[in-house]
Amino acid sequence: MRVQPAAQTGAEGRNDAVLRASHISVEYGGTVPTRAVRDVSIELHRGEMLGIAGESGCGKSTLAYALTRLLRPPAVMTEGQVLFCGRDGAAPIDIMQLEPEALRRFRWTVVSMVFQSAMNSLNPVISLRRQFSDIFEAHVPEMDREARDRRSRELLEMVGIDPSRLGGFPHELSGGMRQRVGIAMALALQPEIVIMDEPTTALDVVVQREILLEIARLRRELGFSVIFITHDLPMLVDLSDRLAVMYAGEIVERAPAEWVGGRPAHPYTLGLQAACPDLLGERRALQGIPGSPPDLRQRLRGCAFAPRCQYVFGPCADIHPVLSPLAPPAAAVIESVLDRDGGKTSKLNDWAVACHLHDRTANPAGPPDELAGDPLGTGGLVPPAVGAGLGVDPTGRPARGQDQL
């Protein structure tokens, strides 16, 4: 199923970033520090869902904490800047420079988070009414009891929970319902950005699917931007507008999600795709990636993925691959796709990869077909634009499941 994007991300212009993080590096202190996030730059556009994928231990949560200044010792952000750009055209706010009171207001009202453990972070013996009220009392003290109740009911209803549950307790709710309450709380103050860190991972597949569809609907209706973190790449391809794949604390591939659904460009992305079942799509055989991510306390040489990569060759052991836009001929195919939508939603250099296979000097033969970085998944053949804009995606394939949302 391909979920319809909430907003045509570029239609309002590519300067429409709501969050801009540049050169973020985070270390966990210790005898030998863990370099959990290494020089990561990302941009979140207004109204879009940006997916961040990667196995456990790749630095996804650490990055999310850094973006919201939620890092706690021994974590230290050693480098980087995070800017929030409001709707009003005012100067961007440097989140790292906010004073404690401004930071407190910023969280919840501008950026809120939903964690994997949100359902366990609700106090089981304090009523939902009290827990919603705590948020409003802290951030909107002028709200009276009646208004707080009304808004709390509205929020419960919004995430598909009967508002009569407001007087009840979290221990009376299932895991899925508690996670929905966590999402309702994150949306309580109508934030512009919601960061969701594995929000459905602890739930069974049916409940996961329901909640994902709910998140997509809410995003469409309310227009907030989302950073959605998960190890489940197929889910992100279905759900997000753009995605970034993290490995060993770095972004190794960044692209519009739908394009990666054609043919990805990085061997790790291909491995993740093969390793996860597609919750919203067709059933297929799964294949794990051999080995495990590196110990981030070690100094990494060359490509961090090399010990696990079946395509490893000459420069991989010693030269660190840098995230770079895809070169021809992949770029030519991307351009042909862009021509069809007038470059409204994406730009040529939106697809970047950190892999020597795409460096024509190091690898004159170019990447193998399965890593061609082909948005169409057709080996560069552009099918006629039959039905474009009528529920048919740019490849000519019927867009999956649009009727469901």
Ligand SMILES: Nc1ncnc2c1ncn2[C@@H]1O[C@H](COP(=O)(O)OP(=O)(O)O)[C@@H](O)[C@H]1O
């Ligand atoms: N509190 C901590 N102290 C020391 N190291 C940590 C701590 N939290 C995470 N790490 C390390 O940082 C790296 C990235 O972790 P994390 O951001 O949780 O990854 P992910 O969310 O992708 O699973 C891992 O190597 C992990 O062991």
Ligand code: SF4
């Ligand atoms: S740079 Fe080399 S080792 Fe790293 S992903 Fe590319 S081919 Fe594999």
Ligand SMILES: [Mg+2]
């Ligand atoms: Mg995590």
